[in-house]
Amino acid sequence: MTKHFAGAKIRTLRRQHELTQTDMAARLGMSTSYLNQLENDQRPLTVAVLLSLTGTFDVDTSFFSGDREAATVAELAEAFPLVPGTELADLAARYPTLVDDLLTRTRETTGDGLNPYERVRDYFFDARNYIHELDTAAEELAGSLGRQQFRVSRLAALFDEKFGVTVRFHGPTDGPRRHFDHLNRELTLRTGLTEAQQCFQLALQYALxxxxxxxxxxxxMLPDDGSRDLAALGLAQYFAGAVTMPYTEFLDYAEQVRYDIDLVAERFGTSFESTCHRLSTLQRPGSRGVPLFFIRTDRAGNISKRQSATRFHFSRRGGSCPLWVLHRAFETPSRITRQVAAMPDGHHYLWVARYVSGATSGFGRPRKEFAVALGCDLDQAHRLIYSDGLELTSQAATPIGPGCTACPRTSCPQRAFPATGHGIGVDFNVSHEAPYVTGS
Incomplete structure (x- = not known):
């Protein structure tokens, strides 16, 4: 069995709790010298120590599994494609602060720095897509409003009583879903919203x-006003989703139906996309759901939404993999498409995807069309109803990648661009099947 070292993760956890090695060792019931050896990767992480760490500090075992580290290694591989992956992994594990600074400087040098949207995406990633203060406050509010069918009317009454705001439900059908008039103290919702959409918009304004x-x-903690404003809005939307789909009630039902998205959506009156997004946030300490990642893309492969608490990595440039099931969802708009997939780093996943579209706005006008997907590590797939009837093995997995420019696979017939950093091999005597051949 491969030994697993987690010194950097243990040290990070200790510093988060502002503990000395002596204090942490006492809590774990071990000697300070043994903890020191663990932190310096002189001793591997054992099952007994792992259970002690997760139980004492209420963290999920995935905290020590290298999820964030794997994403960092993948980004390092994009920046330094000729450096062996083992060396990059060792660098990321031993010197996480140095690596973060290195990647920041690399982005600045290449002009490929993080924009505010990417900073906010990483903010939610670092939080494992779960914001405890907001989630518990939202659940408390939902509980005070009573049963699901009463939440909209009682929220509207709450605005009147608590904030002196009048809620109007019949705004223009071509207007925004929500418009708050500060001057006249009026909150207007667009005509035609479902009850769940009305609840979401009211809860969003309540959070704001x-x-x-x-x-x-x-x-x-975000570095600029634009990122902070985007994060504040994203957090308010998170709160709204948690009021519409309260944590405990939502998780209990999802577990009961084995994460059947259609059944959960029907139970809470929410859309397929909103339900998938909420399913990806169920990481409350002591009451965790399946760690899921949520993706939304358009027909061109542009990823417009991405929420993940785990290691799945996408290229920051160059598009997504055409072999990924997400793209096949556009071909089967009436049903869910499934895929067991393998990434080049050796990790395996179960993916489910479906086409979704917005309402029509009249003849000749385009409407929103997306593919929405949920994925999980293969060792969690049995908990989802979508694993039934599938062969959940590495041999049955479809090889996909993070995007052509970052993908190391040399024999993919679907490759659209050569891998960054690798030379192009040209052989005038052979007609290769692959469109690009890597040079020596």
Whole structure:
């Protein structure tokens, strides 16, 4: 069995709790010298120590599995494609702060720095796509409003009583879903929204009104105003989703039906996309659901939404893999498409995807069309109903990649671009099947 070292992760956990090695060792019931050896990768992480760490500090075992580290290694591989992956992995594990600084400087040098949207995406990734303060506050609010069918009317009454705001439900059908008029203290919702959509928009405005300071505190660590504003809005939307789909009630039902998205969506009156997005946030300490990652893409392969608490990595440039099941969803708009997939780093996943579209806005006008997908590590796939009847083995997996420019696979017939950093091999005597051949 391969030994697993987690010194950097243990040290990070200790510093998060502001503990000395002596204090942490005492909590874990081990000697300070043994903890020191663990932190310096002189001793491997054993099952007994792993259970002690997760139980004492209420963290999921995936904290030590290298999820964030794997994403970092994948980005390092894009920046330094000729350096062996083992060396990059060792660098990321031993010197995480140095690597973060190195990647930041690399982005600045190449002009490929993170924009505010990417910073906010990484913010949610670092939080494992779960914001405890907001989620519990949302669940408390939903509980005070009573049963699902009463939440919209009681939220509207709450705005009137608590904030002096009048809610109007019959805004223009071609207007925004929500419009708050500060001057006249009126909140207008577009005509035609479903009950769940009305609840979401009211809860969103509630978060922006009642929890403005908390939103500011949670987003304060981001480096610029644009990122902080985007994060505050994203956090308010997170709160709204958690009011519409309260954590405990939602998780209990999802587990009961083995994450059947259609059944969960029907139970809470939510769309397929909103339901998938909420399913990807169920990581409350002590009450965790399946760690899922949520993706939304258009027909051109542009990923417009991406929420993940795990290691799945996408290229930051060059598009997504055409062999990924997400793209086949456009061909089968009426049903869910499944795939067991393998990434080049050796990790395997179960993916489910479906085509979704927005409402029509009249003849000749385009409407929103996306493919939405949920994925999980293959060792969690049995918990999802979508694994039934599939061969959940590495041999049955479809080889996919992070995107052509970052993918190391040399024999893929679907490759659209050569891999960055690798030379092009030209042989005038052989007609190769692959469109690009890597040089020596």
């Amino acid at each position: 009104t009642r929890h403005r300071d908390l939103l500011g505190e949670l987003s304060a």
